[in-house]
Amino acid sequence: xxxxxxxxxxxxxxxxxxxxxxxxxxLVMGLGASRFWWPDGLVAELVGRGFHxxxxxxRDAGESSHLPDRRVGPPVKALLHRKAPAYSAEDLxxxxxxxxxxLGWEGAHLFGHSLGGLIAQRTAxxxxxxxxxLATSSAVPSDAKGLSVLRYLRLxxxxxxxxxxxxxxxxxxxxxxxxxxxxxxxxDQHVDEREVREFVDKxxxxxxxxxxxxxxxxxxxxxKWQGGRLAxxxxxxxxxxxxxxxxxxxxxxxxxxxxxxxxxxxxxxxVGHFLARDVWATYAGELxxxxxxxxxxxxxxxxxxxx
Numbered sequence: 001x002x003x004x005x006x007x008x009x010x011x012x013x014x015x016x017x018x019x020x021x022x023x024x025x026x027l028v029m030g031l032g033a034s035r036f037w038w039p040d041g042l043v044a045e046l047v048g049r050g051f052h053x054x055x056x057x058x059r060d061a062g063e064s065s066h067l068p069d070r071r072v073g074p075p076v077k078a079l080l081h082r083k084a085p086a087y088s089a090e091d092l093x094x095x096x097x098x099x100x101x102x103l104g105w106e107g108a109h110l111f112g113h114s115l116g117g118l119i120a121q122r123t124a125x126x127x128x129x130x131x132x133x134l135a136t137s138s139a140v141p142s143d144a145k146g147l148s149v150l151r152y153l154r155l156x157x158x159x160x161x162x163x164x165x166x167x168x169x170x171x172x173x174x175x176x177x178x179x180x181x182x183x184x185x186x187x188d189q190h191v192d193e194r195e196v197r198e199f200v201d202k203x204x205x206x207x208x209x210x211x212x213x214x215x216x217x218x219x220x221x222x223x224k225w226q227g228g229r230l231a232x233x234x235x236x237x238x239x240x241x242x243x244x245x246x247x248x249x250x251x252x253x254x255x256x257x258x259x260x261x262x263x264x265x266x267x268x269x270x271v272g273h274f275l276a277r278d279v280w281a282t283y284a285g286e287l288x289x290x291x292x293x294x295x296x297x298x299x300x301x302x303x304x305x306x307x
Contacts, residue, residue, distance in 0.1 A: 002063050005102035007095050013063035014056035014099045019047035023291050024105045027055040028096060030114025032217035034062030034210045036202035039195060039275055045284035056099045058092060060216035062208050067219060089225035093123040097130055109291050111135040118142060122225060124233045133294035135287050137240035138248055138273045141256045143230050152252040173209055174200050180211060186244035186272030230259035236294040237263035238286055242271030
């Protein structure tokens with residue numbers, strides 16, 4: 001069942017995914033995706049490694065507040081606008097902190113994927129005392145703005161998204177979600193339709209389908225950042241990226257890691273943008289090692305919640 005945090009008039013839906021008593025870990029999902037797109041198997045791996053896992057819906061996704069529609073065009077066009085169509089990138093970081101406040105967490109480890117990784121970077125810049133460690137996967141660097149973001153995108157991938165047309169029916173939603181997952185996965189990565197069905201069924205049960213709302217996605221990606229640079233991040237940082245990501249070049253991860261003092265970079269061969277089964281254990285293990293370094297530097301046996 002969802003709980004709700006408040007950032008002014010905005011309600012942010014979040015959900016406790018298990019592991020109470022473990023190290024606090026907040027998951028931040030990507031563009032137009034609700035908290036339901038975190039794979040159950042990945043969450044289980046994280047809980048099994050001693051994390052108390054919570055995920056939330058960004059504003060304009062899932063069960064969080066959706067803002068009035070504004071004519072901002074497709075997401076790529078919104079990215080290049082000089083003015084934010086609805087809210088700032090600082091607002092998005094404050095939403096994450098509102099969830100921490102609602103949970104009573106003074107600080108948490110942050111793991112953001114795709115646009116969620118960008119938001120996690122900026123949260124670590126704007127709210128450094130609230131971030132115990134920072135992990136990003138398949139994200140662009142916060143320091144890149146406007147046209148400079150395009151150098152990280154594999155533009156050949158974008159027309160494939162534009163060609164997707166599926167009816168707004170339960171079957172059409174599933175077909176669209178599977179098609180999106182297959183575009184985002186690496187060529188040789190297997191996308192299990194049953195796992196994608198889990199995401200779609202969860203959203204349907206809560207009467208949402210965020211991955212269809214292009215206007216909301218444009219508002220999210222169009223949010224402008226006026227804050228500091230990545231060099232200000234003091235939290236121990238891990239940067240993950242698939243070497244076969246069809247959407248974002250590995251250069252994005254390299255530039256994040258180069259800009260953040262002491263950041264560790266790990267790229268994975270044969271891995272794409274989609275969080276497929278073959279990365280779950282690896283990512284969870286990397287986050288466990290990062291958290292251990294951040295909290296006390298003492299590794300613990302997998303599965304021991306400690307503390």
